Amino acid sequence: MKHLFVVNPVAGKLKPEEKLRLIHEAIGRLPAQAGEAQFEIYVTSAPLDAVGKIKSEAERCSSLRVYACGGDGTLNECVNGAAGLANTAVTHFPCGTGNDFIRTFGDEKGRFSELSELVCGEVLPLDVIKCNGRYAMNICSMGIDARVGTDVHKYSGIPVVGGPGGYVVSLLANYFKGVKQHMTVHVDGLTCGPELNLVCVCNGRFYGGGFNPTNDARPDDGLMDVLIASGVGRVKLLGVIAGYATGKYKLYPQYITCVRTRRLEIDCRRSEVINLDGEALYAKKAVIELVPGGVNFIVPRNMEFFRDKTL
Numbered sequence: 001m002k003h004l005f006v007v008n009p010v011a012g013k014l015k016p017e018e019k020l021r022l023i024h025e026a027i028g029r030l031p032a033q034a035g036e037a038q039f040e041i042y043v044t045s046a047p048l049d050a051v052g053k054i055k056s057e058a059e060r061c062s063s064l065r066v067y068a069c070g071g072d073g074t075l076n077e078c079v080n081g082a083a084g085l086a087n088t089a090v091t092h093f094p095c096g097t098g099n100d101f102i103r104t105f106g107d108e109k110g111r112f113s114e115l116s117e118l119v120c121g122e123v124l125p126l127d128v129i130k131c132n133g134r135y136a137m138n139i140c141s142m143g144i145d146a147r148v149g150t151d152v153h154k155y156s157g158i159p160v161v162g163g164p165g166g167y168v169v170s171l172l173a174n175y176f177k178g179v180k181q182h183m184t185v186h187v188d189g190l191t192c193g194p195e196l197n198l199v200c201v202c203n204g205r206f207y208g209g210g211f212n213p214t215n216d217a218r219p220d221d222g223l224m225d226v227l228i229a230s231g232v233g234r235v236k237l238l239g240v241i242a243g244y245a246t247g248k249y250k251l252y253p254q255y256i257t258c259v260r261t262r263r264l265e266i267d268c269r270r271s272e273v274i275n276l277d278g279e280a281l282y283a284k285k286a287v288i289e290l291v292p293g294g295v296n297f298i299v300p301r302n303m304e305f306f307r308d309k310t311l
Helices: 015-026 032-036 047-061 072-082 101-113 115-119 142-157 167-177 236-243
Strands: 001-007 039-045 064-070 088-094 121-129 135-136 139-143 181-187 190-192 197-202 224-229 256-261 265-274 277-297
Touching: 001 047, 001 072, 001 088, 015 039, 015 064, 015 115, 039 047, 047 064, 047 072, 047 088, 064 115, 072 088, 072 135, 072 236, 072 277, 088 101, 088 115, 121 139, 135 181, 135 265, 135 277, 139 142, 139 181, 139 277, 142 167, 142 197, 142 265, 167 277, 190 224, 190 256, 256 265
Parallel strands: 001 039, 001 064, 064 088, 088 277
Antiparallel strands: 121 135, 121 277, 139 197, 139 265, 181 190, 181 265, 197 224, 224 256, 265 277
16 A cells, blocks of 8 residues: 655645655554555645646555645645546645635544544545546536636735735625626526526535535535526625525525536536636536546544434
8 A cells, every 4th residue: 555645835824844744743653554555745846746646656556545735726636636546545634725625524624634544544435526527526616706716816916915815806806897607507407597696516515715605515425516696786796695605595595596416517608717626627618527436535534424414
């Protein structure tokens, strides 16, 4: 067995040397029988750099365990390398800014911050979203939220604005650009469009640094929870978004439709941004489908989340 620690040196507030120190300490605390395993720390140097590394290592190993040491983007990169590989499992050691996917596990999310729990953890098959050939572990979205999340990088680096303030500035900028875009959704015989505010496809429950559109989505139930928002104008937007961001979409049936499905298609008039776990993809058409049990995921042992399906 090989343990591969994929480190994003620029994710989050921890310095690269601090991340490496935590990894070495976790390896040092492992039981003696783990000494026969191989350990490698791989520091990424470019976007999607880890995808090829994981696939290459999987070809040479009988069993590969991958630890995404960064944020949701690092996890997404590792999932894209590991999805569909029977001998490869992946997990998240959260050292990024948002770390949204593991928030799905509620109070147990803190266990993912203990590397020794992950190295000795169990492997479970979890669902994964596939969109136009790319994978998302957590959430895939299009519309004003995807535009805000993509444009935030334009503003968060401005000294006066700061990191978190970038979201506020990006929201205001996109608010004035327009809160709707030309999109049509086809899902299970239902057609919504041709103008929509957003489409959010959930395998997890949180995104965008804390937005919580639904508390019903699970990454092990074989279905995606899809929220389709339409008809919200500028005057109502901020109020509806506030409810949407805290899982209260059911209070707005006139604006938000919820569908649980395994497949949907989104057609756009022109190429639009698609948010995949915070990573941007552009297309005029999005074909989104769930791959049940599509990725082997390492979790701390005996998690209540997987024993109690009501959580």
